[in-house]
Each structure stands twice: as C-alpha cells, then as structure tokens.
Amino acid sequence: MSLNSDLRQLMKPYYWINILLSISYVTSKRTSIICNFLFPDVDCELDSRETEILFFLIIVVMLRTRKAGSVTMVNYLSSSFVYTKIANLILWLYADIRYGLPYGALIILCALLLPEPTYSGPEHIIYFRGPQSLDEELKRHKTTWLVCLYAAWHPACVNFAPVFAELSASYSLENLKFGKLDVGRYPEAAAKYRVQDGPTSRQLPTVLLFSEGQEKLRKPHADHTGKLQKFLFSKDNMKAAFDIDDLYQECKEKLSAAKNNKKTE
Template sequence: MALKKDFKLLFKPYYYVNIFLSFSYLVAKKLPFLCTYLHPQSDTQCELDSRESEILFFLMIVVMIRTRKAGSVTMISYLSSSFMYTKVANIILWFYADVRYGLIFGVIFVLVGLLLPEPTYSGPENIIYFRTSGGLDEELQRDKRVTWLVTFYTAWNPACANFAPVFAQLSAEYYLDNLKFGKIDVGRYPDAAKKHHISDSSLSRQLPTVIMFRDGKEVSRRPTADNKGKLQRFFFSEDNVKAAFDLNNLYNECKKNPIKKKKEIENGHHKIE
C-alpha cells in the first residue's frame, strides 16, 4: 500500500519535474540526437569523460550518505532528500559542458524551486503543538492518566520533515482521550531539548526524537542509547514506530480503560455533600 501511494505521488509536478532535472545531463549525453543538437561542433561530447564520471560517482556517494542520515525509508522520502544534491551536480555538469547551458539550467533550477514547492502532508491529524517546554510539562502533569507520544523536532532537519506525515497519520489513527500526540520544535525552544537530553545541533543524530510519557514520566524513547551510551540508529517508518511503542496494544489498553469524568450534576441537580 505504501509503495502504491508513493507511485501516485510521482504524478505530482514537483516529483516528475525534479526527476527530469536530476537526470537531464545524463539523458542529454546518452540520447544521440539530443547530444548532437546541443554539441554540433564535436563528435566526442556524447561520451562521458573522466571528470564527468568522477562528478557523477561523487554525487552517488553523497546522495547515499545524506539520504541515509535523513532516515529516508520510502521511495518518496529518498527522492525528496536527493533532489537538491542531484540538481546541484547537474548545474556543475552543465557549466562544465558549456557556460550558456549552465546558466539556463540555473535559471530553471531557481524557477522550479519557487513555483513547485515540495507537497506537504494535508491529511487528518490529532496533534497538539507545544509552544514552550513549560507548556509540555504542564500538560503532562495536568492529567497523569493520559499517555503521551511527543515528537521533538526541528523545521530544518530532513529526517524530521520526512517523519512529519508519518506522525500525523499515526495521530489520526490512534488518538484517544487518554492517548494523545504532541510535537515541540526544539529549534525554537532549545530548553525543551536540554531538559530531555536531546542534541539539537546540525550534526545531531537525535532528530527527530519520539518520547512516550506515562503517568507524567518518560517510559520510552527512540532513538535510544545502548549500555555504553552509543546512540542506536532508528528508522522512523510507520511500522517501526508502531512496533517500538507497541501502539496497537497500547491503543486497545487505553480504549478499554477510558477516562471517567467526574459528574458534577446528578439527576439535574448539583450534588451537595
């Protein structure tokens, strides 16, 4: 089902236009009629030289490393994480071939970025966005019968951006009065990161961090550290999050034990003791 959904997204302009731009130089080199048209004065321009091969090989390594760090676990998130690097590499290659082509590609690059922003998740969600660390603490203590799943994130981190629609879908599927979902931007509120021992640096491997709170206290988090303090890599896919926090059993448990609200009115009259 996830793969089918990804293929549907590929028909959105943002994805197919960026895929075309990412492969534009290679396609122009490998299609004889197009290569001949772009380089009518040369018979050798239709083959990749050593410098071009080095740039493409380096690009492949960078994309693999960066998308892995970004936690890209689906085809769409992998593509989204790689587009910037592939387009920058294409700018370099087009400039290497001809300055005029490099300038044209650069203009197209900018226009696509302005006119075709990456599609964002627009489905249902049941998430409370905390504006301060104190607001989160107050909510955790307000009613300790509520189990909270809270994501600590930053707006600029690719892994957080990839996880956002996953967390939104989970919140829509599992939300109950006693099972709630929250988010707090530790880029804007670093005191929350400090309090919960989360590094918010640009090189941090703790973004995003999802923490489960029960009875107002932390009981589980991902990613977590081993006995030696080494951070364990965690891929934030929907299935992995469900398994890590046992969401199906937790949901059934919370549903069987709903929060019983105190009755202030009994038989149409205020209860007096």
Template sequence: MSFKKDLRLLVKPYYLINIFLSISYILSKRTPIICNYIFAQGDCELDGRETEILFFLLFVIMIRTRKTGSVTMINYLTSSFVYTKVTNLLLWLYADVRMGILFAFIFILCGLILPEPTYQGPENIIYLRGANGLQEELRDTKVVWLIAFYTAWNPACVTFAPVFAELSAEYALENFKFGKVDVGRYPDAAIKYHVSDASTSKQLPTLILFKNGKEVERRPYADHRGKLVKFLFSLDNVKAAFDLNNIYNDCKNNPIKRKEKKSLKAE
C-alpha cells in the same frame, strides 16, 4: 507511505520537474538528436570526468539519504534532489558555461514557484509550547503521551512528519495523545528532555513516550556507553518500538470516566 501512494505523488509537478532536472544532463548527452544539437559532437558518450562526477554523486546520495532516515521512494527522491541538481549544474557548466547559467536560472525558478508538497492527510496532533506546555499536559496522569521533538529545518524531521501524522490519525484517543514540540523554537524543552538541537545532532527527531506523567521509552536512545543507538523512523518501526497497538487497546478499554473529567476541569 505505501508504494502506491508514492506513485500517486510522483505525478505532481514538483516531482516530475525535479526528476527531469536531475537527469537532464545524462538525457541530453545520451540522446543522439539532442546531443548533436547541443554539444555539436557525433560521439554521444560520457567522458571520464563526467563519469567520475556521477559516481561521486551516487555515493553522496547513498550516504545522505541513510543519514536523513529516508525509508520510501519519495523520501529518497526528495533527499537526493538537491545533490542531483547541483551535480547537473556542474556538468552543464563543465560542458558549456551558457548552458550552465541557463540551468541555474531554471533551477532557482523552480525552487521559488514549486515548493515541496506537504502532507495533506488527516492528523490528530497537539502542538505544545516548550517544556512548560508539555509539563502542564503531563499533570493529567490518566493520559498517555507520545511526543515528537523536532525542528522545522532538519531533513529527518521533515521526512518523519507525515509518518507521525498518520500514526496520530490511527491511534489517538482521549487518553492517548500525540504531541509535537519544536525544540528549535523552544530550546528549553531540548535542555529539559536532553535532546540536542544542534545542526549536527543525531537526536532529531526524538520520540518519547510518557505514562503517568513520566518518560518510559524513547527513540533514539543511548546505550550503556552513552552512544546513540540508530533508529529508522518508519511507520512499522515506531509501532513496534513503542508497542502502540497494545497501548491503544489498553487506553480504549480504560477510557477516562466523566467524573474524572469534571474533577480535572475543576483543578
């Protein structure tokens, strides 16, 4: 996503309200009129304990957003909302239990009525049913496949979903297809293609490129010592790692002929 697209997304209620909740305590404590009314104190400054909590929050957000592969402003915000709101809840409880309970009620209510906006743009993705579904598609060796192995609950997979959708809309052809396999739902695919679907897995998402029905490239991959090489799933990184521009041009210049299509249907 471009910066302009991120700015357009920020005006949606989900982001505006969550940003407000994320800064509610600091805003209340540092605004004299609000501070004097809520906290009944003339010195509207953060004390030592509050400062320590906020610094710890900043450290946690930096670590967690890097692990989830956040690469845009919206990704960073989305990844950090849970931590910032929990921190605000602790700060409100620390200041006044009644205000903490009120904040918790608003926190839960917003989570119920304001779900995170999902990607609404174009996509050209085929959702495959496990290892057997993928193997069936790979029988046609004339088609190049880029497959995303993911789970619905993994934050990095959620972050990558709109990126993969944009790539599919831009590059998909009749002989260059984009597919997704939910390894949480179809663990047989995870076993067959050596993708860990554990809650602590660093292999989610995993992208594998298939040519002639065989794997030729994947990210992330293991080095000669068996250690996973970290990969940041941004739009440009995926294009470069899998050489999508050249694959697209090759497939476009060598389309499947009609006779081949008929013979495939006959099979």
C-alpha cells in the same frame, strides 16, 4: 498500498519536474539528437571527469538518504534532489557556462514556485509552544503522550511527519494523545530533553513516550555506553518500538472503565 500512495505522490509537479532536472545532463548527453544540437563538436559520451562526478553523486546520495532515515521511494527522491541538482549544475557548468547559468536560474525558479508538497491528510496532533506548555499537559497524569521533538528544516523530520500524523489519526484517544514540539524554534526544549538540534544531529526526530507525567521510552536512545542507537522512523518500526497497538487497547480500556465508574456514581 504504500507503492500506490508513492506513485500518486510522484504525479505531483514538484516530483516529476525535479526528476527531469536531476537527469537532465545525462539524458542530454546520451540522447544523440539533443547532444548533437547542444554539443556539436563533442562526442556524445561521458568523459572521465563527468563519470567521476556521477559516481561521487551516487555515494553522497546513498549516505545522506540513509542518514536521513528515508524508508520509502518518495523519501529517497526528496532527500536526493538537492544533491542530484547540484551535481547537474556542476556538469552543465563544466560542459558550457552558457548552459550552466540558465540551469542554475531554473533550479532557483522551481524552488520558489514549486515547494515540496507537505502532508495534508488527517491528524490529531497538538503543537506545543515551548517546553512549558508540554510540562503543563504532562501534569495531567491520566493522559499518555507520544511527543515528537523535531525541526522543521530537518529532512528526517520532514520524512517522518506523515507517519506520525497517520499514527495520530489512527490511535488518538482522550487519554492517549500525540504532540509535537519544534526544538529548532524552541532550543530550550532541546536542552531540557537532551536532544542535539544542530544540522548534523542524529537525534532528530526524537519521539518520547510519557506516562503518568514521566518519560518511559524514547527513540532514538543511547545504550549503556552512551552510544546513540540508530532508529528508522517507519510506521511499522514505531508501532513495534512503542507497542502502540497494546498501548491503544490499554488506554481504551482505562477510558471505558472511567466512564463506567462515572455512570455508577
């Protein structure tokens, strides 16, 4: 099911155009017809400098996608596009500045005309405008909240958005609600909930479970030594870490009992 969803996602112009841009140099250099046309006086082989750039690219992509918490094929591609395009720009400029400059212009043009597709499926999420609005909701002790602290510009938060939205659509109840708070826009929320909101932060996203107005659990969390424990924000990991299935049943039973009490009164 996940593979079919990824394949449908890859059919969107943003992905296949960026894939073509990401493999443009190697494909051109290794395809004899294209290579002989673009580089008539050069062997159609990658030299040592080009090979070094490509190996460095592979290492960077592996490290950055792992740090971003990418868990699907689409996530890996989305996280790697910026690095692969920069590497290709360097390779085109290294080969011939007359090819590098148009390639750079093409990258900018595609970024302007083809932004990355955002999740457009069903969701039941309340977006809080600052920590005060969240505090007001938490005062309603009968409601259990799963709240995602995120930054709109952070790759891991972008990757997690459809997962959180899907969970909200499947598990939302009158007394089990899902919320999001943009700590990039409201840094006072980051300070209040002890979340670093910088570009190198390993705490974005952070998901908090509130019950009876109090924080019960968060991911990622720090251990007894203060070291942050890494957490991959996949759907299965979220369901297991927060015991969402049991939480849903518990809230559903409480909701049913409250409605029955009202009928008997």
